[in-house]
Amino acid sequence: MKMTDYAPGTPCWVDLGTSDMEGSKAFYGGLFGWNAEISDDPATGGYGMFLLDGVPAAGVMPLMSPEQPVAWSTYVSVTDSEATAAKIEASGGKVLVAPMDVTDVGRMAVFVDPGGAAFGTWQPGTFPGAGVVNEPGSLCWDELATRDAATAKAFYPAVFGWGAETNPMGEDMEYTEWKLGGRDVGGMMEMDDKNFPPEVPPHWAVYFATADCQASADKVAKLGGSVTVPPTEIPVGTFAVCQDPQGAFFSLIQLSEERAAQSGGAAA
Structure with missing residues (x-):
């Protein structure tokens, strides 16, 4: 797009x-x-x-x-x-x-x-932001990982006017979708000690779209990066968490056909 x-x-x-x-x-x-x-x-x-x-x-x-x-x-x-x-x-x-x-x-x-x-x-000014989103190789989602979801739910709506819709995600976890004008503009999950070691700081994660999550994850390794969470099925598709050779984390996501048809990326 x-x-x-x-x-x-x-x-x-x-x-x-x-x-x-x-x-x-x-x-x-x-x-x-x-x-x-x-x-x-x-x-x-x-x-x-x-x-x-x-x-x-x-x-x-x-x-x-x-x-x-x-x-x-x-x-x-x-x-x-x-x-x-x-x-x-x-x-x-x-x-x-x-x-x-x-x-x-x-x-x-x-x-x-x-x-x-x-x-x-x-x-x-003359530059609005990314010229392409929600296509393979481009930004498709931004996600806050925080240890204090309740405070975030007060902070971001006050600053940006976001709404917050929270639903269960798996066992003992919840996922929040940030809303603006009725559209999804990002997500949030609360960090726990099981999935996020104490040394991992709160952060905004970036997701890039891919047509084939497994093939892209394999390519990450061949290019000298690492895959910290292997391709995993989630309700909207398949995602993986990766780290580039210099240490920056990013995620890949292969959206399901239904989700892709909704153009559900944060930047769209």
Whole structure:
């Protein structure tokens, strides 16, 4: 699905902070067929775009400091970065990177929610976000993993106007779908000690669509990454959790025909 704009409150972009730009370009290029286009403008700090068939699918940038973890980040589209930042602080979140202009393409900021998960906001200028979603090799879902779902259910609706629909998922677990205007824009699951070791911090996970989860997981291993959760059947399809050679986690998902027909991705 091609995208030209995003309703405010919709996850619109993901990018990778990496310790090895060339290694990341080779890995994701081999996995998803992405081509990397790195800006030579000093103002962008070496930021690059991963392109799928010439269309921006995700971003990539070198780490800004030794303390920054290698990780994927999720950005939510907003109309007013400063007003959103004020809501975040009033609702118990913290500012990590204050709203700042990124040339003329938009205005970005980075925050941490009350549970400790980092996320960004994007106020579009000339660039609205991912130009393709919900197709193999592109973003299709963003999911909060938190140890305090109750607080998250208060925080994100206050900031972005999301609704929250929670249903049972397997034994002793629940899954929440974030809603905006009646549409799914993301998910949330509460972290437990059985599935998430104590050292795993709360985070926003990113899911990329694939036409064949098993084949893509096999390719991850061949390219030097690892598969931490092998392809597993879930109600909406088959998913796997992977780690790239530099250590960033991401997920693959092969949506069922029924789910794919609903265009149920977070970014759509």
